[in-house]
Amino acid sequence: MTRGERAVAIAAPISIVLLWQIAVSTRFLNPGLFPPPSEIAANFVAYAQSGELATNTAWTLGRLIIGCLIGGVPGTLIGLAMGMNRWVRAYFQPVIALLYPIPKIAILPLLYFIFGTGEQAKWAAVAVGVFFLMAINTEAGVRQIEPIYLDVARAYRIRPASFYFRVLLPGALPNIYAGIKLSIGIAIVLAVASEFQLTRVGLGFAIFNAQQLLDVDRLYAALVAVSLLGCILTYGLDLTERWAIPWRRARK
Amino acid sequence: MASISVEHLFKRYPSGTLALSDVNLDIGEGEFVAVVGPSGCGKSTLLRIMAELDTPTEGRIVTEGGAGRKGGLPSAVVFQEQSLFPWMRVGENVAFAFDSLGLPKSEVRRRVDKELALVGLANFANAYPHELSGGMKQRAAVARAFAVDPPVLYMDEPFGALDEQTRVGLANELMSLWERTRKTVVFITHGIEEAVTLADRVVVLSAHPGTVKAIIPIDFPRPRDAVALRGEPKFGEYVVRIWDLLR
Secondary structure: OOHHHHHHHHHHHHHHHHHHHHHHHOOOOOOOOOOOHHHHHHHHHHHHHOOHHHHHHHHHHHHHHHHHHHHHHHHHHHHHHHHHOHHHHHHHHHHHHHHOOOOHHHHHHHHHHHHOOOHHHHHHHHHHHHHHHHHHHHHHHHHOOOHHHHHHHHHOOOOHHHHHHHHHHHHHHHHHHHHHHHHHHHHHHHHHHHOOOOOOOOHHHHHHHHHHOOOHHHHHHHHHHHHHHHHHHHHHHHHHHHHHOHHHHHHO | OOEEEEEEEEEEOOOOOEEEEEEEEEEOOOOEEEEEOOOOOOHHHHHHHHOOOOOOOEEEEEEEOOOOOOOOOOEEEEOOOOOOOOOOOHHHHHHHOOOOOOOOHHHHHHHHHHHHHHOOOHHHOOOOHHHOOHHHHHHHHHHHHHHOOOOEEEEEOOOOOOOHHHHHHHHHHHHHHHHHHOOEEEEEOOOHHHHHHHOOEEEEEEOOOEEEEEEEEOOOOOOOOOOHHHHOHHHHHHHHHHHHHHO
């Protein structure tokens, strides 16, 4: 990003917050439904000071990370195998094509039936969403690896384990990273949605509970927390990408 | 050391095109053979089949004495394109060639360092390939091939993408590496002068379908110098003769 681009990137959210503030103070927006940003900020600070923010964010983040690992690791491994072996691909491709389009939110009730009221159902919800994204993106990543690298591996008689983890995995890493970024987005949606029921902690619970109590202030505070959580995770990933894929720096 | 016999080799692509038709070729132990031919004559296909990266439709390749030495691979390939793994440092790339050999780390390290030093890349073991010039990348690829000490070395237009000056320099470096080790080398190129400079014999392929048109022994003493050789009257004669065969 150039300095100018960075300035625009910082100015963008500020300008929208200002417009909002003006729209509310001129009564263009109903402050009952759209409290002015100054009030949302004050509420958010109060929410943070009460300790509720930290507790709820920690629960949501924990469910998100555990679900991402449970779904992401097998998704990546199956994606590697699909990219490399046409029989594995022939088997999994139709299965994924059938299951992937099902809205993951729609299977939440089923997951509650299967896993009960504990944490497992929430992990499973996140894992299912992440699994498909990782499998699809990793497979695409393996298939776009330059054939020359496969020739080199063959010519030098590279062992299967080294081939998977030192050729295919790093070769597919740029696409895997794209998959992780998409996964974080869907994982937040699913983690929050899974908290609407059968739990008393988490940002999703906070949002659902605030709606039931008609507490618009707390509803906004929790939404701001979800937004910040997603934003921090996305930018954090961008930073680790530079560290994890150092050979890509030169190409950009 | 190894000798190689190519016997009645045919290759038909799935599309139906006959790429190679009845190719026969005997390559002696420790011989440096260059293969030239018009583009599309199947010379790269021939090398890929010899290196077991592709299978023939008919015919066979018999290699005698081609088993790898202890701590070495039976053969190695230097490719035309950028073939170093971009995600590995130069030293890791060379060391990766030892993957199947199960040697102690210290020995791999010693041999990697030695080979990189021989091609003048001793200070670049920790660099990533994208930090190297085209000529340096090909040097590293040559080092990788020599490091695993194969009796047979296959080279598929290894210097084809480089500028003329770098090519001539690398030809000299390759010859001095080869003179120390006397591996059996099959060198594919579209550069006629490069072939005459390097090879003991130049195999001329004709196109559509690819088949051996002539085999020209190159009668220069070794060690050779790629630049001085160009001043020899016989050098020009060889080049013109091969040009005529390709017309």
